[in-house]
Amino acid sequence: MAAIEFDRVSKSFGQARVLDTFSLSVEEGSLTVLCGPPKSGKSVLFRLVVGLETPDGGTIRLSGRDITHEPASARNIGYVPQSFALYPHLTVFDNIGYPMRLAGAPREEIARRVDRTAAMLSIGHLLRKTPDKLSGGEKQRVAVARGLMKDASVFLFDDPLVGLDYKLRERLMDELKQLCETLKATFFYATSDSLEALTMAQTLVVVDDGRLVERAGTLKLYAEPGQVRSLELIGFPKANVIEGICRNGRIEAAGLSLPAPAGLADGPVKVGIRPEHVRLGRREGVGADARVAIVEHLGSEIVVYLDLNGHPVTAAYAAGHAAPPEIDSAVKIDIDPARAMIFDPNSGALIGRCAAGGV
Numbered sequence: 001m002a003a004i005e006f007d008r009v010s011k012s013f014g015q016a017r018v019l020d021t022f023s024l025s026v027e028e029g030s031l032t033v034l035c036g037p038p039k040s041g042k043s044v045l046f047r048l049v050v051g052l053e054t055p056d057g058g059t060i061r062l063s064g065r066d067i068t069h070e071p072a073s074a075r076n077i078g079y080v081p082q083s084f085a086l087y088p089h090l091t092v093f094d095n096i097g098y099p100m101r102l103a104g105a106p107r108e109e110i111a112r113r114v115d116r117t118a119a120m121l122s123i124g125h126l127l128r129k130t131p132d133k134l135s136g137g138e139k140q141r142v143a144v145a146r147g148l149m150k151d152a153s154v155f156l157f158d159d160p161l162v163g164l165d166y167k168l169r170e171r172l173m174d175e176l177k178q179l180c181e182t183l184k185a186t187f188f189y190a191t192s193d194s195l196e197a198l199t200m201a202q203t204l205v206v207v208d209d210g211r212l213v214e215r216a217g218t219l220k221l222y223a224e225p226g227q228v229r230s231l232e233l234i235g236f237p238k239a240n241v242i243e244g245i246c247r248n249g250r251i252e253a254a255g256l257s258l259p260a261p262a263g264l265a266d267g268p269v270k271v272g273i274r275p276e277h278v279r280l281g282r283r284e285g286v287g288a289d290a291r292v293a294i295v296e297h298l299g300s301e302i303v304v305y306l307d308l309n310g311h312p313v314t315a316a317y318a319a320g321h322a323a324p325p326e327i328d329s330a331v332k333i334d335i336d337p338a339r340a341m342i343f344d345p346n347s348g349a350l351i352g353r354c355a356a357g358g359v
């Protein structure tokens, strides 16, 4: 059974429609990550689940129970909001234990749970401190711990690691993944950072402008997105999407010429290529002419931003394999047709790959 179900949920604020007939099932016991650009409706979706907002239409179910109009207090969901506030006058212990104290739990029970949760998040040594003595990362852990204090089977995390440096985020991501397994709970996690989404998720849900774009297993969604918008939103550096045209079995796009997927009718298409699949000047005379605009050295990876006949194209490859090209130099780029994905320009749906037979 689905832990959380959105069935054609809509929500507007004044004239602005923030969620539009949004339907999604979040599997019980899964770590599902909702990823979308800022203002795509992620926080509103979470606020609807915990009961801080009411939808204008549609139904929300928790383990099959219709909770659409149930009061927030009856829902029993663990929640770490995006902008959390710790009580400055309370110790870390009292901040974490606050939801249980509010629910009238006995002191010993609170102490047992706070100690256990603090140990899980490696903040046991901070329990007597007040928030003003904590670093940003420590405060975030305390907020996560407080969200975990509910005796719930569903936990929502709204961008809980935003603003932290990458090392700390990596560590907390690992800890949260482990916690999801330990607690055997459903974790529904929102982020606008696609690397964080790829690192965390078992199931990835892409949302854009209040609409569900795609829901799929993480590896599948990266390797074979069903929608061009998923390709654009998931992955770093950002994937290349070039307008092209199919004519007589070939696709021409910004000077590239690729064999069309079998049976594709003539007409406009979108060509999607991940940066790691753009080959840079490997074979003499093969490929399209491009000019190097920017070269970024990211340690283990080199990212080259190119101008391909007026179209921006990004290439990424492992450092150490070849000397990076000079800025403003002319290079040849070519694409393995089996790596190029062809999308319908109107629906955005994947049509197939450029090798014979399609996907």
Ligand SMILES: Nc1ncnc2c1ncn2[C@@H]1O[C@H](COP(=O)(O)OP(=O)(O)OP(=O)(O)O)[C@@H](O)[C@H]1O
Pocket: 013, 018, 036, 037, 038, 039, 040, 041, 042, 043, 044, 045, 082, 159, 191, 192
């Ligand atoms: N209470 C409200 N009143 C009016 N507009 C709102 C309200 N809450 C959210 N919105 C609007 O709804 C849209 C979606 O906001 P939401 O906070 O859900 O986005 P988000 O995807 O969580 O973004 P971010 O990644 O920046 O947190 C935004 O345009 C926001 O301004």
